[in-house]
Structure formats: C-alpha cells, structure tokens
Amino acid sequence: MKKLFLILFLVTFLFSDIYDIKYKGITLGKIDSLSTLKDDYLKARVTNSIVKFIMRKDFFIFYAGKKPNFPKTKYKKDSKKIIYALKRTIEAKPYDETFIIDDKRKINIKCFQKNLCTFDYFSKGEHSASGIIEFKNGKFYKLYEKKSSLEIVKNEKGDK
Numbered sequence: 001m002k003k004l005f006l007i008l009f010l011v012t013f014l015f016s017d018i019y020d021i022k023y024k025g026i027t028l029g030k031i032d033s034l035s036t037l038k039d040d041y042l043k044a045r046v047t048n049s050i051v052k053f054i055m056r057k058d059f060f061i062f063y064a065g066k067k068p069n070f071p072k073t074k075y076k077k078d079s080k081k082i083i084y085a086l087k088r089t090i091e092a093k094p095y096d097e098t099f100i101i102d103d104k105r106k107i108n109i110k111c112f113q114k115n116l117c118t119f120d121y122f123s124k125g126e127h128s129a130s131g132i133i134e135f136k137n138g139k140f141y142k143l144y145e146k147k148s149s150l151e152i153v154k155n156e157k158g159d160k
Contacts, residue, residue: 017139023152026051029060031152034140037087040065040153044071080129081107082145085119086152090140091134093117115141 019031021044028051029044036043041063046052057074061067064078078084084099085107093111100106104124111117115136121129131145142153 018155019152020155022149022153024149025151030155034090037083037090039068040083040087041068042083043068043070046074080117080121080145081105082121082131082143082150085109086133086140086143089117089119093135112134 018035019034020027021029021031021042026048027029028048029046031044032040034042041061043059043061045059046055046057052058055074058072059070060074060076061070062076062078064083065079066095067075067077081099081101088094088097089100089109089111094109095112096108096110097107098108108120108122109117110119115134117131117133117135119131120127129145129147131143131150133140134142134144136154140154142151144151144153
C-alpha cells in the first residue's frame with residue numbers, strides 16, 4: 001500500500017505544473033504548485049544562486065492576508081492584491097469586476113477574451129499598476145505585472 005501511495009505521489013509531481021517566477025527578466029525561483037493560492041500565498045523555491053546567496057534563504061513567499069510561517073523563507077506582502085487578481089481570474093474569469101480593497105484602493109479585473117485577462121490597481125484614485133493574465137488550453141499560463149516587471153509563467157522546458 002505504501003508503494004502505491006509513493007507511485008501516485010511521484011506521478012502527480014511529475015505531471016504537476018511548475019511555474020517560474022521572474023523579476024525584470026531574471027528567474028528568481030520556481031513555484032511547484034498553485035494550490036497555495038487557496039490560502040492567499042505563493043511559495044517559490046529560490047533557484048537563482050546569486051539571489052540565494054544574497055537572501056540566505058531557500059524559499060520566498062508572496063502573501064496576502066495572514067503571513068504563513070516556514071523556516072528559511074523570505075516574505076513579501078502583496079500590497080497590490082496581485083494574488084487576489086490571479087486567484088479570482090483562475091476561479092471565474094470575470095467579465096468586468098471591481099474589488100474594493102479599502103476606501104483608498106481597488107483592483108479591476110477584466111476578461112474580454114477567452115485566454116486573456118487584465119487587471120488594474122488603483123490607489124488614492126490614481127492608476128498604480130496593471131498587468132495581464134494569460135491562459136493556454138483553459139489553464140493558467142502567465143501573469144505579468146507591468147510596473148514591477150513581475151512575471152509568473154508556466155515552465156514548459158520540463159526542468160523541475
């Protein structure tokens with residue numbers, strides 16, 4: 001029975017989607033699963049040796065809401081609600097939805113095309129950030145936030 005669970009775990013891992021997280025075109029790490037979105041965070045393994053040396057951490061977490069607790073991890077709070085935009089877009093692909101964060105901030109998500117959505121973040125009435133969320137074959141493929149050049153993209157090379 002243990003062997004069966006081990007085989008199922010390995011097969012699941014081999015066929016799971018891996019995503020690269022990039023900042024200004026430089027790959028920082030790999031996201032092994034988007035399943036943590038349900039808990040409002042993304043956890044990535046640091047794969048860039050220079051970044052790992054500077055941070056002295058094995059993982060980094062981009063989170064909204066309650067900060068998760070993991071050892072050897074660098075944390076970054078999601079102030080622009082990018083995680084919300086990604087989570088909501090994957091769940092529902094809203095045609096045109098505005099989410100009020102508080103009295104000064106909001107995010108607007110629009111999915112006018114089947115495989116392309118946009119999001120815009122407003123703070124104090126001013127447009128502060130925007131990005132795109134792409135899908136391929138009905139599955140999440142890429143998020144690109146234009147201002148910070150943050151990119152989460154499906155790794156299609158097969159390196160895990």
